[in-house]
Amino acid sequence: MRPILIAGNWKMNLSRQQAIGLVEELLLQVDHFEAEVAICPPYVYLDTISQKIGHTSLALGGQDVYFENAGAFTGEISCEMLADLGCQYVILGHSERRHILGETNAIVNKKAFAALEKGLKPIVCVGETLKQREENQTTDIVLEQLYGSLAGITEKQAEQIVIAYEPVWAIGTGKVASPEQAEEVHATIRQTLATKFGKVTAQNIQILYGGSVKPENSKELIEQENIDGALVGGASLKAETFLGILDRLQ
Ligand code: PGA
Numbered sequence: 001m002r003p004i005l006i007a008g009n010w011k012m013n014l015s016r017q018q019a020i021g022l023v024e025e026l027l028l029q030v031d032h033f034e035a036e037v038a039i040c041p042p043y044v045y046l047d048t049i050s051q052k053i054g055h056t057s058l059a060l061g062g063q064d065v066y067f068e069n070a071g072a073f074t075g076e077i078s079c080e081m082l083a084d085l086g087c088q089y090v091i092l093g094h095s096e097r098r099h100i101l102g103e104t105n106a107i108v109n110k111k112a113f114a115a116l117e118k119g120l121k122p123i124v125c126v127g128e129t130l131k132q133r134e135e136n137q138t139t140d141i142v143l144e145q146l147y148g149s150l151a152g153i154t155e156k157q158a159e160q161i162v163i164a165y166e167p168v169w170a171i172g173t174g175k176v177a178s179p180e181q182a183e184e185v186h187a188t189i190r191q192t193l194a195t196k197f198g199k200v201t202a203q204n205i206q207i208l209y210g211g212s213v214k215p216e217n218s219k220e221l222i223e224q225e226n227i228d229g230a231l232v233g234g235a236s237l238k239a240e241t242f243l244g245i246l247d248r249l250q
Pocket of ligand 1: 009172173232233
């Protein structure tokens with residue numbers, strides 16, 4: 001059985017003090033749940049939060065990273081820096097990076113290789129816009145992003161990768177995909193992973209759903225056969241709602 005992973009993407013939110021307060025609240029309860037739990041705070045809080053987390057079961061991740069190891073890349077940070085701060089995960093190809101910052105599949109692919117090389121688990125995000133869904137392009141878009149982002153990745157490397165299906169129209173909008181809509185795409189993703197990496201590896205890859213996940217809808221989504229957890233934005237900014245999601249899965 002694939003373990004459930006609930007990952008919080010804090011995006012560009014919270015003051016330093018609020019971030020510390022949130023992680024302290026999470027740490028009080030995180031051990032009560034069976035699921036794997038990760039948080040992805042803004043880079044500038046990672047060091048402080050990493051020290052708070054210590055060797056507890058709460059995992060840490062970056063929201064993005066650059067693919068070069070070091071050098072003249074103003075404003076960027078490397079996989080080695082994230083690993084050095086205790087990160088286990090890094091989100092790659094989030095739709096906000098794809099759509100606001102022009103990130104391409106080729107860039108996501110380079111970042112995936114760089115992350116794997118430093119022992120970070122990439123959470124590779126894919127998802128269609130509302131227009132693309134209305135034009136029946138969901139499968140084409142999701143598979144194009146999947147193939148492009150994972151180009152050249154070996155079966156062995158694939159074991160370290162997490163996929164997040166996040167329909168763009170569901171992110172931060174309160175419009176969640178129905179469990180059936182999400183499961184349909186997740187099943188397609190898993191079949192594609194099986195073609196690419198073999199059935200056994202595909203069965204072991206966690207595929208998260210993201211887009212307006214909250215305590216009220218998390219259980220019915222994660223009960224679906226091919227949904228192995230959630231990438232949570234807004235609801236990860238408050239201990240009550242983030243822990244509420246975990247609580248509903250018990
Ligand atoms: P949301 O964001 O939960 O606020 O919709 C999800 C995400 O962007 O990962």
